[in-house]
Amino acid sequence: MQLTFLGTGAGTPSLQRNVTAIGLTLSHHSAAWLFDCGEGTQHQFMRSALKPGKLEKIFITHLHGDHIFGLPGLLTSRSMGGVSEPLTLYGPKGLKTFVDTTLSLSGSFVTFPLTVVEIVAGEVFADEHITVTAFPVNHVIECYGYRIEERDKPGELDAEKLHADGVPRGAWLQQLKLGASVTLPDGRVVDGRNYTGPAIKGKSVAIFGDTAPTPVASELACGVDVMVHEATLEAALAEKANGRGHSTTLQAATAAKLAGAKRLIVTHFSARYRFADCEKLLAECQHVFPETELAHDLAVFEV
Numbered sequence: 290m291q292l293t294f295l296g297t298g299a300g301t302p303s304l305q306r307n308v309t310a311i312g313l314t315l316s317h318h319s320a321a322w323l324f325d326c327g328e329g330t331q332h333q334f335m336r337s338a339l340k341p342g343k344l345e346k347i348f349i350t351h352l353h354g355d356h357i358f359g360l361p362g363l364l365t366s367r368s369m370g371g372v373s374e375p376l377t378l379y380g381p382k383g384l385k386t387f388v389d390t391t392l393s394l395s396g397s398f399v400t401f402p403l404t405v406v407e408i409v410a411g412e413v414f415a416d417e418h419i420t421v422t423a424f425p426v427n428h429v430i431e432c433y434g435y436r437i438e439e440r441d442k443p444g445e446l447d448a449e450k451l452h453a454d455g456v457p458r459g460a461w462l463q464q465l466k467l468g469a470s471v472t473l474p475d476g477r478v479v480d481g482r483n484y485t486g487p488a489i490k491g492k493s494v495a496i497f498g499d500t501a502p503t504p505v506a507s508e509l510a511c512g513v514d515v516m517v518h519e520a521t522l523e524a525a526l527a528e529k530a531n532g533r534g535h536s537t538t539l540q541a542a543t544a545a546k547l548a549g550a551k552r553l554i555v556t557h558f559s560a561r562y563r564f565a566d567c568e569k570l571l572a573e574c575q576h577v578f579p580e581t582e583l584a585h586d587l588a589v590f591e592v
Contacts, residue, residue: 290316290439290492290592292515294556294584295333299499299521299535300355302329303560306586308355311496311517311556312339313437317418320345324435324496330359331366337587342372346414348421349380350498351432352387361391368400375402379414379423381431382407408433419491424509426500428534434498434509439491443467447484456484492592495550499557501531502540510548515592517584518544519557524573538570542577556584 291314298306308327315322321343323330334341341363349357360378367376378384385405392398406413410433414421418440423433443466451462456479461471465481472478495510496517510516521535530537536544538555545553555574562570567583574581582590 290314290437290494292494292517292554292590292592293337293339294554294586294588294590295330295337295339296327297556297558297584297586297588298355299519299557299559301560302327305564306558306560307333308359309557310359312337313494313496314339315419316439316492319343323347325350325356325498326359326363327355328358331363333586334363338589341367341370342374344376345374347376347378347380348413348435348496349378349384350426350434350496351381351428351430352383353430353499356498357384357387360388361395361397364388364392364399364403365397368398371400373401375404377404377406379406379408379421381433424505426498426505426509427503428499428501432498432500432534434500434505435496436493436509436513437496438493441491442489444486444488447486451484454479494592495548499534501534501536502544506544507548510545510550512549513551515552515554515590516545516548516550517554517556520555520570520574521557521559523562523570538573539577542574542581545578545581551580553578553581554584554590555581 293312295310296307298308302308307329309325310327310330311324313322408423410425413423420438422436426432426434446466464471468481470480493513494515495513518541520538520541522530522537524537524539527537541555571583
């Protein structure tokens with residue numbers, strides 16, 4: 290999987306940061322997902338390797354403008370670009386009203402199948418490759434974080450053992466890799482579990498919406514490979530941050546440590562912070578959680 294940060298600012302855009310949007314490229318196929326869609330997201334798409342035509346799902350954490358005001362433009366531009374692939378939106382109650390109203394009042398429309406799913410806490414999507422679970426976080430309006438988990442992959446086939454046991458090459462190797470039993474052309478029944486290595490652990494990512502510190506964080510991000518968390522303000526401004534439903538650098542780092550996350554990427558920085566301030570913000574995080582990285586617009590991280 291790959292994360293592309295299209296916007297890393299909080300509240301309002303600045304000359305250095307756009308507002309929130311995060312692309313997730315999946316490892317099992319070429320589709321892309323988007324988490325939040327702040328104003329100007331479609332411009333950021335043009336500056337990145339992501340393509341609107343490959344966009345399959347959009348997950349909205351909450352309905353504040355810096356997380357959804359880019360939706361109408363992205364949807365209509367996608368139509369004007371001739372994209373016919375379906376798109377599904379997930380988000381809190383009110384998302385469908387927002388989309389329907391903005392499109393209707395502006396005389397706009399979409400030319401592709403569009404589904405809006407208004408979520409509650411719990412599993413919101415699952416297929417044979419991946420699951421997405423929503424967790425309520427601590428903000429001033431209804432807000433969710435999303436845990437994205439790849440299912441474990443079958444272990445590698447032991448080619449040497451197959452050869453030693455006289456198992457020939459053929460279409461049945463794929464079934465053996467899945468751990469199934471197959472009947473070979475010579476009549477032997479072979480159990481794939483005897484020829485596969487340990488399962489390959491799927492990747493996991495936790496993408497938080499805006500949130501003040503919350504006990505839910507430890508469940509949402511428990512043991513994930515990458516945790517994406519807001520760090521709107523520096524540690525000295527905790528009271529101000531928490532009063533507005535946000536977290537500081539130290540609070541984000543503490544949440545990652547308590548959750549046992551392997552890496553932390555912080556984002557959603559107040560417009561008061563310029564690039565020159567980033568070293569201080571990063572140092573505050575790394576004091577508690579050394580495996581912290583700072584996101585910036587158009588940054589790409591491998592998971």
